[in-house]
Amino acid sequence: MRSNISLEEALDILLQQNFKTEAIQVPLLDSLDSVLAEDIISDMNMPPFDKSPLDGYALRSTDIMAATKEDPIILRVIDYVPAGYVSSKTIQQGEAIRIMTGAKIPMGADVIVRFEDTEFTDTHVKIFDFLPTGSNISRMGEDIKTGDVVLQNGCIINAPEIGILATLGKSFVQVYRKPRVAILSTGDELVEIQHPLVDGKIRNSNSYTIAALIKKIGAKPLLLGVCLDEIDTIKEKLETALGWADLIITTGGVSVGDCDLVKEAFQQAGAEMLFWRVRMKPGTPIAVAKYNNKLIFGLSGNPAAAYITFEQFVRPVILKMMGRQKFNLMKVEAILESDFKKMSGQNRFVRAHTYYKEGSYYTRFPEKHSSGVLSSLSGTNSLFYIPGNTGPYLAGNKIVVQLLDHPEVL
Numbered sequence: 001m002r003s004n005i006s007l008e009e010a011l012d013i014l015l016q017q018n019f020k021t022e023a024i025q026v027p028l029l030d031s032l033d034s035v036l037a038e039d040i041i042s043d044m045n046m047p048p049f050d051k052s053p054l055d056g057y058a059l060r061s062t063d064i065m066a067a068t069k070e071d072p073i074i075l076r077v078i079d080y081v082p083a084g085y086v087s088s089k090t091i092q093q094g095e096a097i098r099i100m101t102g103a104k105i106p107m108g109a110d111v112i113v114r115f116e117d118t119e120f121t122d123t124h125v126k127i128f129d130f131l132p133t134g135s136n137i138s139r140m141g142e143d144i145k146t147g148d149v150v151l152q153n154g155c156i157i158n159a160p161e162i163g164i165l166a167t168l169g170k171s172f173v174q175v176y177r178k179p180r181v182a183i184l185s186t187g188d189e190l191v192e193i194q195h196p197l198v199d200g201k202i203r204n205s206n207s208y209t210i211a212a213l214i215k216k217i218g219a220k221p222l223l224l225g226v227c228l229d230e231i232d233t234i235k236e237k238l239e240t241a242l243g244w245a246d247l248i249i250t251t252g253g254v255s256v257g258d259c260d261l262v263k264e265a266f267q268q269a270g271a272e273m274l275f276w277r278v279r280m281k282p283g284t285p286i287a288v289a290k291y292n293n294k295l296i297f298g299l300s301g302n303p304a305a306a307y308i309t310f311e312q313f314v315r316p317v318i319l320k321m322m323g324r325q326k327f328n329l330m331k332v333e334a335i336l337e338s339d340f341k342k343m344s345g346q347n348r349f350v351r352a353h354t355y356y357k358e359g360s361y362y363t364r365f366p367e368k369h370s371s372g373v374l375s376s377l378s379g380t381n382s383l384f385y386i387p388g389n390t391g392p393y394l395a396g397n398k399i400v401v402q403l404l405d406h407p408e409v410l
């Protein structure tokens with residue numbers, strides 16, 4: 001087993017694993033946040049007919065060549081066509097049809113003049129200016145053409161993609177199944193959140209933070225609750241979870257204390273250790289094992305450590321399982337609002353709040369940032385990565401921060 005490895009090595013090992021979930025068919029809205037597992041080829045033009053992009057009058061451009069403000073052309077209005085209907089009339093010389101946004105262009109018309117540029121009665125319309133043929137017409141297929149590969153296998157389904165699929169009549173789509181992620185919190189000190197606290201105990205918050213992160217990236221969390229620091233108990237829980245989960249996350253018990261038995265439990269459950277300990281803070285004691293085609297992550301129990309190591313290591317793996325091709329968080333350059341003078345030999349992720357003001361991003365830090373402190377993660381949206389033995393970083397320095405919740409998509 002590799003131990004005390006760098007961040008890059010750890011990510012390398014994790015992203016070498018290829019555990020994509022299978023493609024399944026789901027109802028359109030359920031595909032949100034999933035990755036498309038098929039090419040979508042259009043069997044239609046969009047729009048399916050030439051249509052009017054505004055409310056006005058459909059007419060023949062040749063009829064209004066001489067139109068001026070002083071000497072408008074008057075046309076006879078022969079029909080009215082709202083969106084969703086088709087006029088059966090063909091416009092002849094000297095005629096116009098009143099038309100609403102979205103309606104099909106009537107036969108004979110080659111231009112639409114908007115209401116605002118006309119004067120009209122029930123029977124006639126005055127045109128004050130020339131418009132060349134084709135003006136104000138949305139062409140058939142201008143958005144999507146028959147045969148276009150509109151969405152490619154591998155594309156992330158977000159609101160626009162849902163709309164595109166709806167346009168093409170896809171009420172079901174093929175996507176990579178959302179991984180089922182089992183979460184087990186270990187520690188004799190833990191009680192479930194609905195139970196009262198007694199002396200020496202704390203509530204299990206990690207399961208919920210991690211479940212929330214999993215939900216946010218579009219996978220399915222399943223909480224296994226809390227479990228004592230006992231090899232056999234942890235092992236049993238793992239064995240059951242390995243039966244149905246695609247990935248398992250435990251928190252707590254991976255450090256070097258007397259009760260840190262999780263690594264041993266991984267091995268007793270038959271998993272092979274991939275690595276233990278990464279040279280970063282918080283979250284150093286992360287342990288990762290592999291059982292057949294499943295990964296088991298043992299994260300530190302410290303709430304901020306569990307959160308930050310999830311973001312660095314578990315998120316990319318789950319995204320890859322879901323068929324995504326990009327796993328990194330977006331980064332931006334920001335200006336430090338105040339000093340960060342603390343120096344250490346350790347690589348460190350510091351929680352931060354990054355915001356935009358007058359042309360630049362700025363970053364500030366909450367007062368508390370130890371790995372056991374969860375409260376100050378609220379209100380932060382970014383992480384400042386400080387390589388070991390660098391700094392001090394002073395107010396005004398330019399730094400680079402990772403934006404949490406903003407994965408790269410293309």
Ligand code: AMP
Nearest residue numbers: 185187203204205206252253300301302
């Ligand atoms: P450990 O990683 O087991 O050494 O735990 C490190 C710290 O995190 C200890 O102070 C634990 O009490 C705390 N901790 C462990 N598991 C959880 C949990 N599920 N929720 C909140 N805090 C926890």
Ligand code: MG
Nearest residue numbers: 187252253301
């Ligand atoms: Mg513990």
